[in-house]
Amino acid sequence: MNTFDLLMLGFSEAMTPANLGFCLIGALLGTLIGVLPGIGPTATIAVLLPITFFLPPLAGIIMLAGIYYGAQYGGSTTAILVNLPGEASAVVTTLDGYQMAQQGRAGAALAVAALGSFFAGTVATFGIAIAGPMLSSFALDFGPAEYVSLMLFGLLAATILASGPVLKAIGMILIGLLFGMVGTDQATGAERLTFGSIDLFDGIEFTVIAIGLFGFTEIITNLERSGSEGVKVAPLTRLWPTREDFRRAWPAVLRGTGIGTFLGILPGGGATLASFSSYSLEKKVSKNPRAFGHGAVEGVAAPEAANNAAAQSSFIPLLTLGIPSNNMMAMMLSAFMIHGITPGPTVLTNQPEIFWGLVASMWIGNLLLVVINLPLIGLWVRLLTVPYRLLYPAILLFCCVGIYSINNRIFDVLLAAGFGLLGYIFRKAKCEPGPLLLGFVLGPLLEANLRRALLISQGDASVFIERPISLTMLIATVVLLALMILPSFRKKREEAFQEEEA
């Protein structure tokens, strides 16, 4: 059977009324938990896992997958409306999405996010169908040395994220690195920076930092202006994006999709890195980089496309190699195993209806999500007209419950309150928290892989330039660094010339 026949087989499996129904349930449930800050798909899927026992294998897996990418859609909604990133990959969406909402363009931001995600999801799904096995061999080529080079590149890209001075951005990345080191050191088993507390033994949860620094801090500074009366969102000018918005968004969506599809395959920080680097790329190629951070539509379109593409392509290692690339995929693996199915090349040949049915259902799910989400935009936008004095206690409560639900630990809630306080101080010092979060996510990956690479090479540092992929990325890092330094040189020279002429 060729790919087309297999895809048709997949669609015929995914289109049965029952499977369509489970896909819809999953997508709806995913949107719901995505919108609720802090409540992640992992906990929900864990609760639902035993239920899938009683469903046919494909139906159960389709539903769980729906929850996963549904949550990606829903997560951007809170990021845009109330500056609350539900997960690492939505942090970048807050930068311009929330600004757009403040300017009365929430509808446009949500629509661009939904359409961009749909486009990216479609491309990535067909990417899985056509090039899945090839892409997975690319993921396998990524050893510790390659990761080190990629992380260095990512951290450098993080400095572009902030609109303020570069020195502050670097400092925030470093603080993020320190936070990332809290917990048990993987290589030696030593406890680091934990104050001897057992609650910090496993390190700090991403959501705790994100909700503290973004959610709580936002509420405090909003109220500070003059109580809830002072919080006025600009009146809604227009529900849908303008023609100009579309014109500027589509190239960004294309680039975001490309970056997301590739980086999503990589285990660990793939999806996060994808959304961060696509944002940095847009800011670099834009003719008007100053608009970023102040409601640039590209700043929503690119990372949203990237993180949805990455969400889809993160299925590739699981489906083609049987290896989950993140916690969510590990949960999906459990779902397969409950039914005695071991994902991998054997499933591709022996049970093609499972693989292709899932791939087809992902596309259908993305379509359903757009159909669900576009009409919902009107409703979400109306949420902004709810007086802030009624809205913020609700946000507060959702955040607290969400944080608690990650580990069922009260300590995490207290820690988030502390990060709220810290975020407030950052605001007063005019330091942007975005780079801190990227440092926090990428730092541990950088350290672990640096050590692995040197352990494997027995201390020989030349591995980083001997391996082609690693070398390419190091060169890219140097080029990026040059690009960052050169414009300021040029500007200074131009200024000097102008002074001479004057």
Add this chain to the structure above:
Amino acid sequence: MSGPGASKKGDLPDLLTAAIFIGFGALGLWLSRNLDGGTLSQMGAGYLPRAVSIILIVLGAAIGLKATRSASQPIEGLKLRPLLIITLSVIGFAYLAEHAGFVLASFWLVVAGTLADPGSRLRTTLLLAAGLTAFGALVFVKGLGVQIDLWPF
């Protein structure tokens, strides 16, 4: 450079930044004082924390030095009321959720949290607290299975 009568120097937000960076750097150094450092090829647990802390301190010092020489800039509107009330209401929620269950904790969070807003009215607050608590109990605890007791008993 500045003539007599010119405004004071010192970019306060940047000075605060310097204090934060140096503070975290110092804290990092202190906390990693007992960790094994190792060498670049055989990194111990303390190698990177110390390296990062030192860079952070240097960076903080550089920003601070520059800030003392640049034009004066104030720190914008400090108001302690929202900061303290929001923080305390979250801490109270944490305590109550553990010892008294979700219903009381959620009620406290909403009621205490609205005090941060000078314009809040008791009636609306109570209604809001009741509504949100009911919603939370139904959706989070019953619906999504968040593992938390509803009542203290």
Add this chain to the structure above:
Amino acid sequence: MKHLKTLSLAAALTASAAGMAHADWPTDRPIELIVAFAPGGGTDVMLRTLAPYLEAELDAQFPVLNRPGAAGEITYTALAQARPDGYTVSSLNTPGFLTMQIERKLRFEPSEICPIARIVEDPGLFVVPANSEFKSLTDLVAYAKEHPGAVSIGTTGVGTDEHLAMLQLERSAGVDLTAVPFTGSNDAKTALLGGHISAIGLNAGEYATADHNSMRAIGQFSEERSILAKDLPTAKEQGYDVIISSERGLAARCEVPEEIRARLADAVDKALANPEFQAQAAKQSVPLSFQSGADWQAAMPARLERYRSIFALMKEGQ
């Protein structure tokens, strides 16, 4: 009415505090089952599958609570602080429960926690890529003898099953291997398939669900061959003294009345004998192996001593 409720509540509290509720156990309240790992992990899925069968055996409710963190210490601490009335039980995993007693200062007293029953015994094994030249542990050892440090073994951290297995092999065969820590066994598998490391340690259960066309096991570390890998020689058969297996079961506070613990153990035994449960466990490749709490506990000191000596050797080597 309200008075009455408060009164009866107070009465119930006093009664349970005095251990009087004993007679009603286990029907008057749900029995909390604390799992030391995040939802969706092997231990969690296994216990969530088991819970309904325990409920049927005891005619009680078994809600599953997850208290992940610190390799189980958070859960064991919570268990040690629970009222000893038989309404709180937890998961218990070795070697984690034992190795944490060696180096760490614990927040609970390990002797206060008594195993109820062992449910699973899952031996460790070493796995190489399918195209590797190592067909057995002997091949791997021979190569390592000629190239000290060049054979890299993926583990999931210091003091984990895989790491302990590697240290035992080093000691028994007199070779020098390089441990490369990964965040989880899935990361290690990816690095193995990419050819970045020579071998990884896995549990037999994990290996049974992995893709056998791309990787191959070269030796298992149990006393006798596991039911999941009947054709795979043990390390002992290949001439190396390496024994490690991951055991999972249930535990309660030792102060819980003997009678209640015995009934719990009995319920676990019966649930494990249920063919329906066995079928579900087989689908998940869970190697069931019931052992009574007393037997399990009796076997622990010797193992702890063994791990202690391995740790001591590791310290010397540093």
